[in-house]
Amino acid sequence: MQTPAIAVSGLRKTFGTHPVLNDVTFEVAPGEIFALLGPNGAGKTTLINILSTLVAPDAGTATVNGFDVGRDPLAVRRSIGLTGQSAAVDEVLTGSENLRMMGRLFGLSRSASAARADELLERFDLVQAARKRAKTYSGGMRRRLDLAISLIVAPSVLFLDEPTTGLDPRSRQELWNVIRSLKEDGRTVFLTTQYLEEADQLADTVAVLNEGHVVASGTPAALKATVGGDVVEVRDRAGNLLLQLPTDGSIHGLRAAIAEVDASGVDGDVTVREPSLDDVFLALTDAGAGHAAPELIGRTAR
Amino acid sequence: MTTLTTQPLPFGAEEATFIRRSLLHSLRDGESMVMAIMLPVITMLMFTFVFGGAIDSSGDYVNYVVPGIVLLCAGFGASSTAVSVAQDMQNGIVDRFRTMPIRASAVLTGHVVASLVRNLLATALVIGVGIAVGFRPQGSLLGWLGALALVALYILAITYLFAAIGLAAGSAEAAASYGFILLFLPYVSSAFVPIQTMPDWMHWIASNQPLTPIIETIRGLLMGTELGNEPLWALGWCVAILAVSIVFGAVMFQRKAGRR
Incomplete structure (x- = not known):
């Protein structure tokens, strides 16, 4: 060897x-x-x-x-x-x-x-x-x-x-x-x-x-692949993160994520971005705990 | 591409490279260079022309004061070694040397030798300016050689001491501030005025601090006057400072640049 x-x-x-x-x-x-x-x-x-x-x-x-x-x-x-x-x-x-x-x-x-x-x-x-x-x-x-x-x-x-x-x-x-x-x-x-x-x-x-x-x-x-694809984010006017939904990168996943935004009743600016290192940690560790709206962050829409 | 034939370094090769490096550093540090030249010249002119008349109206004061100024300048110049060493520690280049297959501690030898060269040149300058303003040494050739050897030993001791201080200091700025000791210590010695003229309580300090026997020895050797047992004290102090500093430096190098 x-x-x-x-x-x-x-x-x-x-x-x-x-x-x-x-x-x-x-x-x-x-x-x-x-x-x-x-x-x-x-x-x-x-x-x-x-x-x-x-x-x-x-x-x-x-x-x-x-x-x-x-x-x-x-x-x-x-x-x-x-x-x-x-x-x-x-x-x-x-x-x-x-x-x-x-x-x-x-x-x-x-x-x-x-x-x-x-x-x-x-x-x-x-x-x-x-x-x-x-x-x-x-x-x-x-x-x-x-x-x-x-x-x-x-x-x-x-x-x-x-x-x-x-x-x-x-x-x-x-x-x-x-x-x-x-x-x-x-x-x-x-x-x-x-x-x-x-x-x-x-x-x-x-x-x-x-x-x-x-x-x-x-x-x-x-x-x-562990992180998934694009991330859907909702922020208020001051830029505070209200909601963050990782997707698997497919059109279907994206649509599902946006539907979830709708269903959640959160109102703000919606953006779609590529996964960042933060998302890797969110996906791999419990580092997301303690952030804003923890119950919504870290769920993967499929 | 160049064929990279590396040979094991012959003994002293690291030292030679680092000495060259430190000498280049000395040459290129414009501000320190100006300081190294201006300090002796201005001090000399101040003491001979401004204070000299009040201290000794016979006009012979220059013969008294030159040895003191030699020591003040050499000591203060040597203290800048602390800054060079602290800078190397701070900017990470010592860590780089430590990841190479060399003796990283040789970088200190470079600084020490450069300081010796720099301050011996400054000493020659002080004596030169001294002669220009009326310094008339009466010593024999042997006396001159002895005085130069003692100055060199003193520079070496102070350099090692400040190399160790540079290792111990947290930053180059902190390291720089310790040099003031050597700017003021000579005033409480026989460098500028005879100790008898100081208040009684100061006699003991002034007579027993290391600079007084060193200055008295240099003065005696250059002027050809009685030496007494001052040379023994002078040598003893230099060797003691050197020995303590080498140990202190080795301990600090191990602590700051050893495997943590």
Whole structure:
């Protein structure tokens, strides 16, 4: 059997009295894009920190390319690249200097570092900015430089912690293309995201993390099937949610949902929208409890 | 595509890379550079031309005060290491280094060596300006070398101390504020006025704080005067500060940048 690129089993981590990860188990196959989907505070960054040897778990095991993150951190570090949430580039140095410095630290010769830096600047469309200090870069450029740095020695497993958070739509598209090209290179990509659409666009496998648990995993198609199709919402003039009805996406389901709106006697603006991450959680957890009109939210019209 | 032949890093390769990085940082930090040049020059001019006449009307005050200003500037300059270290911790680059197959703690060595280079240059500048305004040292060549070695040791000790403070501080802004200690500590020593001129209760503090023996030693070595046992105290203080700071720094690095 092929060694999984990442294998996590029974992972637990508590900060103070707050359990951040509570018995997390999953596997990532080599060469796939794996998206860990979850809201803020779900434990996504903690999980990446454990896998990249920054944080020790309280219990459970985690391996990268078969190397245990606790027993053999050096072997793990040789296999991975990490692009963090707060892009960690050296702002005082130029893009080119950043790349050459990292190349040297990875043990490339001076000339190989320079050649590799030029190559990556080219690939990530940073040639124009190569001699400018990273401090002057836009969010998207900085993220691309960050990603380029983590690719210096072509690691087989890449961790991307919310790679597109805070980027404008165009930069997000560009970064998505880059991530797809990483898969074409044969690398395993482990990314975290808050956006269902991102997971849907990129991932072969998605796992949903909520309050330290993996509450669902599978292909994006399978995940969306759990959520259903479009969502019918009724809001009052102030924008408060009065009623929310997930549908299975069919015309029949939509009609049934609208009939239910009628029957409920609720009056307001009706909109139909695509399912969001919130809907995934509504469908997968009891997170909907406590919201407005709980008795109406979370029922699927069929 | 470039063939990516990586070799295991030879001993000291991380340090060499990080020293280069920190020196580049020093060169490019315009404001700190101006501060590093202006502080010694202005302090020197203030003490020799503004206060000097009142303190010692013979005009010989410049020969008394230069060693103190050397120490004030070197110490304050070294304290900026706290800011560099805190910035690295804050912006996440140390975490990035820690996910790489290298000794991440070498990043501190980079800051320490850069501080040493920066502040030895500042020291040369202070002495240069001092000579321009009438400082006439009488020390032997050996005295000069001894004084420079002691200044270097003092810079090293203060740099390590502030590297550790930078690790302990919550932010770069907080780290920056600790430097004021080294801006004021010299005033309660024999740096600017003889201790005998201070009120009695201050004598004990001024005589027994680390800067006084260090300043007295440098003054003695540069001016060729009697040293007594001041050099022993000076060395003892520097080595003690250095040792405590190295341990403090290692503990803080482990706590802030160890596997949590």
